[in-house]
Amino acid sequence: xxxxxxxxxxxxxxxTVIIIAGAxxxxxxxxxxxxxxxxxxxQQGLTGNSYRFYTxxxxxxxxxxxxxxxxxxxxxxxxxxxxxxxxxxxxxxxGKNYFVWMGPTPRVNITDPEDMKTILTKMDDFPKPNANxxxxxxxxxxxLCEGEKWAKHRRIINPVFHxxxxxxxxxxxxxxxxxxxxxxxxxxxxxxxxxxxxxPYFENMTADVISRTAFGSSYKEGxxxxxxxxxxxxxxxxxxxxxxxxxxxxxxxxxxMKMKEIDREIRALLMGIINRRxxxxxxxxxxxxxxxxxLMESNLNEIKEHGNNKKVGMSMHDVIEECKxxxxxGQETTSVLLVWTMVLLGQYQNWQDRAREEVLxxxxxxxxEFDGIIHLKVVSVFHREKLWRDCIYYxxxxxxxxx
Numbered sequence: 001x002x003x004x005x006x007x008x009x010x011x012x013x014x015x016t017v018i019i020i021a022g023a024x025x026x027x028x029x030x031x032x033x034x035x036x037x038x039x040x041x042x043q044q045g046l047t048g049n050s051y052r053f054y055t056x057x058x059x060x061x062x063x064x065x066x067x068x069x070x071x072x073x074x075x076x077x078x079x080x081x082x083x084x085x086x087x088x089x090x091x092x093x094x095g096k097n098y099f100v101w102m103g104p105t106p107r108v109n110i111t112d113p114e115d116m117k118t119i120l121t122k123m124d125d126f127p128k129p130n131a132n133x134x135x136x137x138x139x140x141x142x143x144l145c146e147g148e149k150w151a152k153h154r155r156i157i158n159p160v161f162h163x164x165x166x167x168x169x170x171x172x173x174x175x176x177x178x179x180x181x182x183x184x185x186x187x188x189x190x191x192x193x194x195x196x197x198x199x200p201y202f203e204n205m206t207a208d209v210i211s212r213t214a215f216g217s218s219y220k221e222g223x224x225x226x227x228x229x230x231x232x233x234x235x236x237x238x239x240x241x242x243x244x245x246x247x248x249x250x251x252x253x254x255x256x257m258k259m260k261e262i263d264r265e266i267r268a269l270l271m272g273i274i275n276r277r278x279x280x281x282x283x284x285x286x287x288x289x290x291x292x293x294x295l296m297e298s299n300l301n302e303i304k305e306h307g308n309n310k311k312v313g314m315s316m317h318d319v320i321e322e323c324k325x326x327x328x329x330g331q332e333t334t335s336v337l338l339v340w341t342m343v344l345l346g347q348y349q350n351w352q353d354r355a356r357e358e359v360l361x362x363x364x365x366x367x368x369e370f371d372g373i374i375h376l377k378v379v380s381v382f383h384r385e386k387l388w389r390d391c392i393y394y395x396x397x398x399x400x401x402x403x
Contacts, residue, residue, distance in 0.1 A: 029104060030053065030054055030104055031053060031104075033104070034051045034056075034101070034104045034105075034106065035051060037106050038050065038051050038099075038106065041099050041106060041108070046097060046098065046099050046108060047094040047095065047098055047099075048090065048094060048098045048099035048100060048101070048106070049090075049100075049101065051101055051104070051106075052101065054103065054104065054243060055101075055103060055243060056100075056101025056102060056103050056104060056105075056106075056243075057086065057100050057101040057102070058101070058102060058103060058241065058242070058243060060086060061086045061100075061241075062241055064085040064086045064089070065085060065086070067085070068081065068082045068083075068085040069082070075343060075347060086100075087100075087109065090109075091111065096110075096111045096112040096115075097109070097110050097111065097112055097115060102243075102244075103243035103244060104243075105244075123146075124147075127146060128144055128146060132239060132240070132244050132249075133249050134236070134239050134249050134255075134256065134259055135236050135239060135240065137232065137236075137259050137260065137262075137263045138229070138232050138233060138236045138324075138328060139229070139321065139324040139325045139327075139328040139329070140321045140324075140325070141153070141318075141321040141322045141324065141325030142154060142157060142322065142325065143325055143329065152302075152312075152313075152314075153314065153318070153322070155302070156295070156298045156299050156302050156313070156314055157295065157298070157322065158298075159294055159297075159298045160291050160294045160295055160298065165289060165294055167370045168289045169213045169289070169290075170368070170369065170370055172209065172212040172213050173209055173213070174367055174368060175212070176205050176208040176209045176212060177205060177209075179205075179208075180201055180202075180204070180205045183201070184196065184201070198338075198339060198342055199335070199339050202335040202338045202339055203331075203332070203335045205335070205338075206330075206331050206332075206334045206335040206338070207223060207226040207327075207331050208223065209334075210222070210226070210326060210327055210330055210331050211223045211225075211226060212290075213290055213291055214290055214291040214292055214323065214326050214327070215273055215290060215291075215292055216288045216289075216290035216292070216293065221269050221272070221273060222273075224269060225266055225269050225270065225323075225324075225327065226327055226331060228262050228265055228266050228269075229266065229324065229327050229328055231262060232259060232262045232263070232266075233328070233332075235255055235258060235259050235262075236259070238255060239255065239259075266324065267320055270320045270323055270324075271316070271320070273292065274292070274296070274316065274319060274320070277292065277293065277296055278296070281296070281300070291323075291326060292323060295319065295322060295323075296319070299313050299314050299319065300313075302314075351378075354378050355378050355379050358376055358377070358378045358379060359376065359379070362375050362376060
């Protein structure tokens, strides 16, 4: 079949137009739009590094983190130079509010308390940043919900954290802690004395606590979910440290395929646990007092109260995401808190003695119970004044992306 000169010419023109349009969009994404946004940010009084083609600040962020982690850390509350060295440098250079270049996308970091107060009271004006789709495989849930969906999830999840529900979980807390202490005691008896790295023990203990309190008798499956999420988190960190390219998640790269495989395995485990719970509820069995049981009961009540409207209640996908978030938000943060508490107790042994005396005075050799825990004033003061006061500046930080 012969093509006319006019047809060939039209095809070539079409290809040329597509190439030019694609090149223009690429140029706009990698240079024109970032420079325009930088100009707008500076006009608003914000400061930061000048945009660098494609990578922005990400190379420098990665380099500074590697350098910080290559050096030994001193026992000090001044942890920012090690944990967030790049942000620490920008705060000292540009002040409490500044912007960072995550590739060609600027991110505004707000650390001034008064500005944070304003932002947190006008949440509708400051939407949560769009996360990399691969990062969402780690966990989403209420942390990334907004508007009516956030309000609905908050309403359904609230009963999970009712004080009476939490009281009933105390035996699980005690059991997990007791098993860890017994293991420590056996090591001391065997060796006479020993040097112990408490970090992996606290990691395992907090994972065990969440597994027991979230999934009850299915806590062994919960432990497997924790191990998978931990592996997913390591992969997510690698993704965060690279420039996000739209559509890159569809490429069959090693990280992409592994993250999707882990996500499928986590969902299969959670679906199995949830389906068994639903079958038990249909059979007339009482809902359990663990987090999943309370969440499912609250969700069913929400649906019954408002009818079988698709917009009412949480879908199976939503329930799974909230379960993942329980793990992701609660496990490592708690274990880190416990490790740092041990460090502080070692530094301030007078507080260690006072805390020990108070615990023995309140409980003696008995198992801890809730009404006694609220009387641990010294322990509470230690956490609140010695730990949170020093860390809160770095923990509470609001970030938003320009659009």
